[in-house]
Amino acid sequence: MGKAFVIDAARCNGCYNCQLACKDEHVGNDWTPYAKPQPEVGQFWLRVEEHVQGTTPKVKIHYLPRLCNHCEKAACIAACPQGAILRREDGLTLIDPEKCTGCGECVEACPYGVIYQNAELGIAQKCTGCAHLLDHGAKMPRCVEACPTEAILFGEEEDLIDEIRGAEVWRPETGLGPRVWYRNVPGTFIAGTLFDPEAREVVEGARCLLSNGGKNWETATDSFGDFWFRDLPAGIYELLIHAKGYAYKRVEKIRNENSVNLGDIPMERE
Numbered sequence: 001m002g003k004a005f006v007i008d009a010a011r012c013n014g015c016y017n018c019q020l021a022c023k024d025e026h027v028g029n030d031w032t033p034y035a036k037p038q039p040e041v042g043q044f045w046l047r048v049e050e051h052v053q054g055t056t057p058k059v060k061i062h063y064l065p066r067l068c069n070h071c072e073k074a075a076c077i078a079a080c081p082q083g084a085i086l087r088r089e090d091g092l093t094l095i096d097p098e099k100c101t102g103c104g105e106c107v108e109a110c111p112y113g114v115i116y117q118n119a120e121l122g123i124a125q126k127c128t129g130c131a132h133l134l135d136h137g138a139k140m141p142r143c144v145e146a147c148p149t150e151a152i153l154f155g156e157e158e159d160l161i162d163e164i165r166g167a168e169v170w171r172p173e174t175g176l177g178p179r180v181w182y183r184n185v186p187g188t189f190i191a192g193t194l195f196d197p198e199a200r201e202v203v204e205g206a207r208c209l210l211s212n213g214g215k216n217w218e219t220a221t222d223s224f225g226d227f228w229f230r231d232l233p234a235g236i237y238e239l240l241i242h243a244k245g246y247a248y249k250r251v252e253k254i255r256n257e258n259s260v261n262l263g264d265i266p267m268e269r270e
């Protein structure tokens with residue numbers, strides 16, 4: 001067990017307060033032995049990633065704050081020849097700025113790209129979990145305090161067990177045991193609009209059947225002629241459309257990697 005972060009993508013509105021708060025706490029402030037000052041440019045110990053899916057006008061945007069995962073089997077710790085990175089009892093991993101020689105082995109070893117080289121100081125740096133604050137009475141790291149929507153939670157893993165249930169970690173295939181969990185991360189979507197070119201109007205209530213590798217999804221077009229299939233895994237899809245008074249329509253080999261807007265689809269009358 002130990003400390004954990006839980007980030008809820010459905011609550012994050014992309015305000016960047018957390019990113020700014022982290023900079024405010026660490027740029028120009030020397031928190032040795034926890035961390036030396038973060039440079040003004042070039043480092044984001046917490047970086048808000050913007051994810052844009054689809055194309056205009058069917059576009060969805062979500063945001064994912066990324067920071068060190070304070071991994072249980074941290075690759076950075078194993079890679080450091082100086083023994084400068086340690087995992088505390090509370091689960092936070094810290095780079096000792098006095099021991100670090102700036103060799104860069106940890107930067108190479110971390111598959112998440114969350115360690116930065118400080119060329120001026122000749123050391124590697126990353127999120128400390130704001131351990132300097134926690135050890136002196138603060139309940140939360142600065143990024144958590146700064147979030148206006150409570151999209152970032154922090155605490156003992158056992159206290160966050162309900163939030164962690166069903167959540168996912170960033171790139172689980174690393175096998176490093178990340179301790180930052182993400183909730184409600186949207187999957188991809190396939191969407192489009194059906195219209196009747198003769199009548200010059202949209203087609204409402206059409207049945208849309210989507211399939212991929214033996215799995216099926218079904219929906220109907222709304223009053224704008226739009227259909228949406230949400231939270232889909234990436235893959236190759238086939239779409240079959242049927243509307244009363246119109247010929248069947250099949251759209252094959254829809255390659256869905258980061259959501260697909262099929263645009264305006266004309267329907268031919270029977």
Ligand code: SF4
Pocket residue numbers: 067068069070071074075076077093109110111112113114115126176
């Ligand atoms: S995310 Fe990278 S830097 Fe952070 S503990 Fe894991 S391996 Fe180390």
Ligand code: SF4
Pocket residue numbers: 021022023025045046067126127128129130141142143144
């Ligand atoms: S815990 Fe502190 S150091 Fe880590 S991202 Fe949040 S504000 Fe930055």
Ligand code: SF4
Pocket residue numbers: 011012013014015016017018019048063065146147148149150151152
């Ligand atoms: S402060 Fe909260 S809402 Fe704003 S970007 Fe960060 S996590 Fe999202």
